[in-house]
Each structure stands twice: as C-alpha cells, then as structure tokens.
Amino acid sequence: MSVPQNTIAIVYDYDQTLSPNYMQDEVLFPAFGIDPPKFWARCQALVREDGYDSELAYLKALLDCLDLDRPTNARLAELGAGLKFYPGLPEMFDEMRTGLLRPDHEMLGIKVEHYIISSGLKALIDGSRIAPYIKAVFGCEFAEDKSGHIVFPKRVISHTQKTQFLFRINKGLLDYTQDVNDHMPPEMRPVPFDHMIYVGDGPTDVPCFTVVRQYGGHAIAVYNPGDKSRTSFRKCYQLVGTADRVRHIAPADYRAGSHLRLLLDQMVGEIADRIVARRQRDVEETTVRAPKH
Numbered sequence: 001m002s003v004p005q006n007t008i009a010i011v012y013d014y015d016q017t018l019s020p021n022y023m024q025d026e027v028l029f030p031a032f033g034i035d036p037p038k039f040w041a042r043c044q045a046l047v048r049e050d051g052y053d054s055e056l057a058y059l060k061a062l063l064d065c066l067d068l069d070r071p072t073n074a075r076l077a078e079l080g081a082g083l084k085f086y087p088g089l090p091e092m093f094d095e096m097r098t099g100l101l102r103p104d105h106e107m108l109g110i111k112v113e114h115y116i117i118s119s120g121l122k123a124l125i126d127g128s129r130i131a132p133y134i135k136a137v138f139g140c141e142f143a144e145d146k147s148g149h150i151v152f153p154k155r156v157i158s159h160t161q162k163t164q165f166l167f168r169i170n171k172g173l174l175d176y177t178q179d180v181n182d183h184m185p186p187e188m189r190p191v192p193f194d195h196m197i198y199v200g201d202g203p204t205d206v207p208c209f210t211v212v213r214q215y216g217g218h219a220i221a222v223y224n225p226g227d228k229s230r231t232s233f234r235k236c237y238q239l240v241g242t243a244d245r246v247r248h249i250a251p252a253d254y255r256a257g258s259h260l261r262l263l264l265d266q267m268v269g270e271i272a273d274r275i276v277a278r279r280q281r282d283v284e285e286t287t288v289r290a291p292k293h
C-alpha cells in the first residue's frame with residue numbers, strides 16, 4: 001500500500017522570513033502600551049539570570065506585562081490582521097495557485113501547499129492576511145482561563161523543536177492528538193522531504209535547514225535587502241559560506257520575477273517533473289505487456 005505523494009510543501013519561518021518585523025513589536029506592543037526595549041531586556045534577563053529558554057522567557061514576560069489586561073486569543077487574532085509582510089505577499093499565494101504548475105502536473109493531482117513553523121504566536125498569524133493560504137500554522141499558543149483570557153503557555157515551539165513539525169508535515173500528522181513519533185514507512189508519508197522547500201532567515205532555522213537538506217529537500221535563506229546595517233544579509237551569507245547550511249540565498253522579495261520567486265518556481269517545477277517521471281516509471285513497471293504473436 002502507498003499514498004499518492006503528489007504534494008509539494010513550501011515551509012516558512014515567520015519573523016524576518018515572511019515579514020521584515022517581529023510580530024510582537026509590530027502589533028502587540030503598540031496595542032498594550034508595552035515598551036519594546038524594556039520588554040526584550042526583561043526577556044534577556046530571564047534567559048541570562050534565571051536560565052529560561054528564550055521562547056518561554058518571552059511568553060512569561062508577555063503574561064507579566066499584560067497582568068490585569070490579559071487579552072483573549074480571539075483578540076490576539078484580531079491584532080494579527082495588522083501584520084505586514086515583505087513585498088509580493090500575500091499575492092504570491094494566489095499567483096502560485098494558478099500560474100505555476102502545468103496541465104500535465106495538475107492532471108496527476110500535483111499541488112503546492114504552504115506551511116508556517118514559527119516560535120512566535122500562532123494566534124497572531126491565524127488572524128493575519130496570509131492565514132487563508134496556509135495549510136497549517138505551527139506556533140506558540142496560550143491557554144485561556146475560565147473567563148477566556150490568556151493565562152499560561154499551552155504550546156512552546158523553540159527553534160530546536162521546529163524540526164518536529166517538519167516531520168508532522170512529512171507524515172501528514174497535522175493534528176496534535178496524533179503522535180509524530182509513530183512509525184510510518186516512507187511510501188505512506190504524504191509529503192516526502194524531497195518534495196519540501198524550507199524558507200528561513202538565520203541561525204534559528206539551522207536545524208530545519210539541516211533536516212530538510214539531509215533528506216533531499218531544498219533550503220533557501222532570505223535576507224532583508226532594506227536592512228542598511230547588513231546584519232540580515234550577513235546572517236544569510238554565513239549560512240552559505242562557512243557553515244554550508246543552505247545552497248541558496250535571496251532577498252526577501254516575493255514578487256513575481258524576483259530572484260526568490262525564480263528559485264521557488266524552479267524548485268517547484270523540478271519537483272513536479274520528478275513526480276511525473278516517477279509516476280510514468282511506476283506505470284511502466286506494473287504494466288504487463290501483451291504477448292506478441
């Protein structure tokens with residue numbers, strides 16, 4: 001038995017990959033009057049002095065700051081509507097739906113799906129303009145108390161844990177009630193790693209870059225071309241140069257015809273062609289030739 005394996009997955013980090021900003025700075029802090037430098041200093045102190053994981057530090061600092069003014073998850077999703085993206089988003093998702101695959105790809109049911117794995121807040125991304133195009137968003141989540149206000153972290157995704165979600169996509173186990181560690185033979189996995197493209201921006205994406213490439217997928221590191229300090233570019237440059245984590249870097253410009261879009265379009269096209277070729281091979285191998293007279 002096997003599954004069709006005709007899905008191509010593009011998996012994105014969020015902060016600095018799809019957006020030039022950090023989501024907390026952009027929509028959360030202004031709404032609640034939080035001072036960003038003070039907030040991030042508090043997070044760093046929790047990590048340095050109390051040994052917190054950095055993701056738990058920001059979730060704790062947020063709950064501490066909001067204290068009596070804790071919002072609901074629905075309110076966070078409303079704030080997510082204000083998130084801004086790099087050029088070309090969300091239009092790219094529509095353009096890929098109609099103009100990317102050829103008719104012979106589509107006849108085989110080949111499709112492109114988009115996923116986000118972020119250490120940021122899932123509720124904000126869920127309320128954003130790109131959410132309708134994303135098959136699944138994995139991010140940190142808060143539980144709510146009886147009155148509906150956020151009260152405690154329900155799910156924390158640190159940068160090292162992000163790889164677990166690549167395996168969820170690989171195995172089609174998008175629901176948290178399903179155990180990602182369950183054994184599944186390769187032919188039963190709906191999205192093989194060589195059908196995956198991971199797009200990230202820096203060191204926190206290294207575990208995902210490594211896993212995807214190790215299993216035959218593609219990795220692209222993007223940088224903010226508007227960052228005059230070149231910090232963003234240097235992060236990418238180091239990933240290619242000394243560390244050999246990725247083979248491709250591109251400016252985070254998702255408009256049709258940009259370097260990044262050329263890379264994505266080419267990679268998707270080649271994966272789709274590979275699926276077609278494999279299908280033809282399977283048909284030839286299983287066809288019993290009619291006897292010749």
Ligand SMILES: [Mg+2]
Pocket residue numbers: 013014015016017200201202204
């Ligand atoms: Mg990032």
